[in-house]
Amino acid sequence: MSTVDSAVPAGGVPPNPWLPRPFRVEERVAETGDTVTLCLRPEDGTAPPPFAPGQFNMVYRFGVGEVAVSISGDPARPEELRHTVRAAGKISESLAGAAPGETVGVRGPYGTGWPMERLAGRDVVVVAGGLGLPPLRPALLEILAHRERYGRLEVIYGARSPPDLVYYDEVQTWRRRSDLRIQVTVDAAGREWYGDVGLVTARLPDARFDPPRTGALLCGPEIMMRLTARALEQAGVPADRIFLSMERNMKCGIGSCGHCQFGQSFVCRDGPVFPYSALRDRLDRREI
Amino acid sequence: MTDTRFPTPERIPIEDHPFFHGFDAGFLHRVGAAAEERTFAADEFLFHEGTPARAFYLVQEGKVALEIGAGGGPPLTIQTIGAREVIGWSWLVPPHRWRFDARALKPTRLHSIDAAALRAAIDADPLQGYRLLRRLVPVLAERLEMARLQVLDVHRR
Numbered sequence: 001m002s003t004v005d006s007a008v009p010a011g012g013v014p015p016n017p018w019l020p021r022p023f024r025v026e027e028r029v030a031e032t033g034d035t036v037t038l039c040l041r042p043e044d045g046t047a048p049p050p051f052a053p054g055q056f057n058m059v060y061r062f063g064v065g066e067v068a069v070s071i072s073g074d075p076a077r078p079e080e081l082r083h084t085v086r087a088a089g090k091i092s093e094s095l096a097g098a099a100p101g102e103t104v105g106v107r108g109p110y111g112t113g114w115p116m117e118r119l120a121g122r123d124v125v126v127v128a129g130g131l132g133l134p135p136l137r138p139a140l141l142e143i144l145a146h147r148e149r150y151g152r153l154e155v156i157y158g159a160r161s162p163p164d165l166v167y168y169d170e171v172q173t174w175r176r177r178s179d180l181r182i183q184v185t186v187d188a189a190g191r192e193w194y195g196d197v198g199l200v201t202a203r204l205p206d207a208r209f210d211p212p213r214t215g216a217l218l219c220g221p222e223i224m225m226r227l228t229a230r231a232l233e234q235a236g237v238p239a240d241r242i243f244l245s246m247e248r249n250m251k252c253g254i255g256s257c258g259h260c261q262f263g264q265s266f267v268c269r270d271g272p273v274f275p276y277s278a279l280r281d282r283l284d285r286r287e288i
Numbered sequence: 289m290t291d292t293r294f295p296t297p298e299r300i301p302i303e304d305h306p307f308f309h310g311f312d313a314g315f316l317h318r319v320g321a322a323a324e325e326r327t328f329a330a331d332e333f334l335f336h337e338g339t340p341a342r343a344f345y346l347v348q349e350g351k352v353a354l355e356i357g358a359g360g361g362p363p364l365t366i367q368t369i370g371a372r373e374v375i376g377w378s379w380l381v382p383p384h385r386w387r388f389d390a391r392a393l394k395p396t397r398l399h400s401i402d403a404a405a406l407r408a409a410i411d412a413d414p415l416q417g418y419r420l421l422r423r424l425v426p427v428l429a430e431r432l433e434m435a436r437l438q439v440l441d442v443h444r445r
């Protein structure tokens with residue numbers, strides 16, 4: 001693909017933030033009926049840039065378009081770039097269909113990420129709804145890699161139905177660990193499911209954490225994050241230590257186009273992670 | 289004053305369940321006298337949709353699935369209820385019939401309060417009855433919020 005090859009600067013030239021870098025799909029793992037994880041490697045053999053948990057890339061499907069996708073890999077191993085994509089529209093559907101050996105464009109990483117330093121020494125509550133787990137996975141891996149830096153770790157993961165749960169095997173391995181507690185719940189299920197059914201907020205009373213010394217990371221549908229943030233604040237977790245990852249449609253990803261405007265902020269530049277204290281008023285209003 | 293610390297064998301200490309924390313001793317005594325302990329094995333039904341709602345359940349341990357018939361298809365679990373939670377309000381609202389099936393998902397122990405006696409206790413002591421309603425409304429609200437999210441299908445925008 002000549003347009004793409006020419007987009008990659010030769011050694012030493014600072015990369016143009018607008019130009020995607022070609023990555024080869026190394027592996028494609030089907031997570032659910034409509035969601036896949038793509039493992040990507042730069043085609044030029046160099047290392048992908050390091051990233052912070054919660055950051056995202058703009059991922060380009062040539063000839064189709066570009067979408068923001070959170071990085072779901074291990075921050076300690078940036079050489080393995082991982083993205084989990086749900087086929088939700090034209091671009092994501094095409095991206096989710098990318099087969100091993102195919103090329104996609106990547107620019108980033110962008111965004112502020114989860115403020116891991118503000119969680120040090122604290123109990124951590126992680127609440128993921130649906131495709132909210134992939135952006136939280138790097139934060140979880142970081143906490144597990146430096147477990148002594150943090151207090152208790154409580155994870156609540158909710159999805160629409162049992163077949164919609166992503167990272168199933170990994171979640172099972174987390175369940176077996178003694179240094180974290182994970183509760184999985186779904187909105188509705190058939191008879192074969194013996195787990196919990198209900199809102200993620202209904203699982204909070206079973207989570208063990210000391211609210212005043214807790215930090216919380218939330219990612220998922222906005223209404224779910226709003227209900228969870230409210231419940232956590234009510235339980236005594238300070239609003240400026242409840243962090244939400246917001247989703248807005250993006251175009252440039254670098255604060256130039258205004259597409260991702262959310263009140264006074266641009267989600268790509270000032271977020272996607274914001275403290276609840278800064279969002280509360282905006283979240284309660286519609287159409288912002 | 290009635291000594292509530294030492295329950296007589298015929299009185300279930302319902303105040304041990306969070307739902308009944310903080311009620312008057314007399315009310316607890318009256319309601320506790322109408323309660324009994326029940327156990328269900330995994331997959332055993334507590335009750336079926338459409339049948340008379342004759343009890344209010346306080347879950348002590350275990351887990352119960354509330355199921356609805358999904359338009360002729362296989363039943364759908366719409367909520368699970370575990371220890372320290374309560375089951376249902378159909379016992380309070382006419383026509384006093386269950387709106388769903390309840391099935392134990394694992395061995396479950398609960399306190400079952402006779403619905404007619406509970407309604408009579410509420411009518412006899414409106415202040416305690418009001419307190420009970422205030423405890424029950426959040427249970428209803430959660431079910432409503434859940435139903436709203438299920439209708440919105442928020443995970444699939």
Ligand SMILES: Cc1cc2nc3c(=O)[nH]c(=O)nc-3n(C[C@H](O)[C@H](O)[C@H](O)COP(=O)(O)OP(=O)(O)OC[C@H]3O[C@@H](n4cnc5c(N)ncnc54)[C@H](O)[C@@H]3O)c2cc1C
Nearest residue numbers: 067068069070084085086088089090091092247248272445
């Ligand atoms: C910071 C950030 C991180 C993100 N991380 C991820 C991630 O990790 N994984 C991920 O999968 N996504 C992620 N997203 C979302 C992603 O960027 C896209 O918004 C999403 O993939 C949909 O883009 P699309 O262009 O494919 O769909 P769009 O065309 O924008 O469609 C989006 C919605 O419109 C509906 N729609 C589309 N076409 C039609 C049609 N013809 N008729 C009716 N309805 C239609 C779809 O059903 C869908 O609900 C993230 C977004 C942000 C901002």
Ligand code: FES
Nearest residue numbers: 251253257258268
């Ligand atoms: S996507 Fe352009 S400003 Fe955020």
